[in-house]
Amino acid sequence: MKPNHLTEDEMVLLHYGESPRPVEDREHLAACPDCRTRLERLASDLAQLDRLPVPARGDAYGRELWQRLRPRLLQAAPERAPFFALAVRPWMLASALAALLAAAFLAGRFWPRIPAAPAAPAALSADARERVLLAEVADHLDRSQIALLEFLHADAAGGPDAEHERRFAEELVAANRIYRQTAARAGEPGLASVLDGLERTLLEIAHCPTPEAREALRRRIDSEGTLFKLRVLRSQLGRREKSAAPPPSGVRS
């Protein structure tokens, strides 16, 4: 018989039929009322989850799904991955494109204009560029806040989510670098400074090797108020977005 009480993790394995020592566990349970009670409580807790409903889908759901899917399938040839897809992940392309787009808007918005030359007709007005720019940077800050929150709330040991955290942080670092450089060139030192701090933090999340380092980084994020700074900056951008918004149609300025 197993001499010690069962841990919660061992009980979870037993509950789901995956205990590596089921016979010993059962023998222990037979002799240990305390563990029996704890196992019953675990089963009762988990049973509560079975009461959560799932929206009903009838027998015809598969046919309905097929009807919605079919037009899209007709356009979808079986995949032949291009050679570069092996090396470039979709998120890399997406973030690179988003960052390049935003950098283009940033450049158009902030770089000094040459007043002498008559301006060629622009595809977007300066106001429209500013709105898109603000939205892009605000979106980047939102994503960065999520990355920091996920990192702060993850287990110290990391686990499988740590890999996602790292990838997410790497993705954000690439975009952040372009925003920071453009903000510095455009004479926005406050924005550039916050983005600089954010970039260092994201880099550390992306390359945080040990649980100790992760814990130390968490403490530093807390003590430096990184999240707070991001929120303040995000709020300021939100106000700028509102003031840059076009007047409602029909309203003359």
Place this chain on the structure above:
Amino acid sequence: MSTAGALDFPAKLTFPPAARRNGAMGGNATDSAGEREAAFRELVEQHGRMVFRVAYRITGNEADAEDVAQEAFLKAYRSFDRFDSRASFSTWIFRIASNCAIDVIRRRKTRPEIPSDVEGPDFPVPASVAPSPHDALASAQVGSRLREALAELSPHERTAFVLRHFEGEPTEEIARCLGVGVNAAKQTVFRAVRKLRAALAPLRESLP
């Protein structure tokens, strides 16, 4: 799912070799395309509800679950050449759907929407077994807290827990779905259970 095994993908549903190699572009393009479509239709009809259910459990949102279901089958169709027909289609589509659902949660940027209520079973409850107002309130509180707690799990934790608890998947399959080692998958389930139980603890006295 895991209970179905390889037998849930009968030979007649296997895409014809020409279609699998050439899609709809082989010498017998029309026949291959037709056979492919018919075979895939059968798979969608057979597995659609399961995919929706898993997607809903993971995303916690009905509209997202619909999107995930469509996206998963679309991806499966596009990459069918990579499917090993000796394996179970249900397991394969299940992995694709789980990963689509994780992507949706990550793209959503915020915590998943917590449905305040979902239609329950469509049958009358006899008065004799209907819960008392007190029990009904307690049950609603527990349900609400659990939905919140599920929404607060990380995408990996939620997926691992859904696969383990609701779908009865073994840890090895959860590890394959998440692309992690078996021990990591096990620890993820443990962590999810701990968090869910911690959320329930204050309400334990009122559990039905």
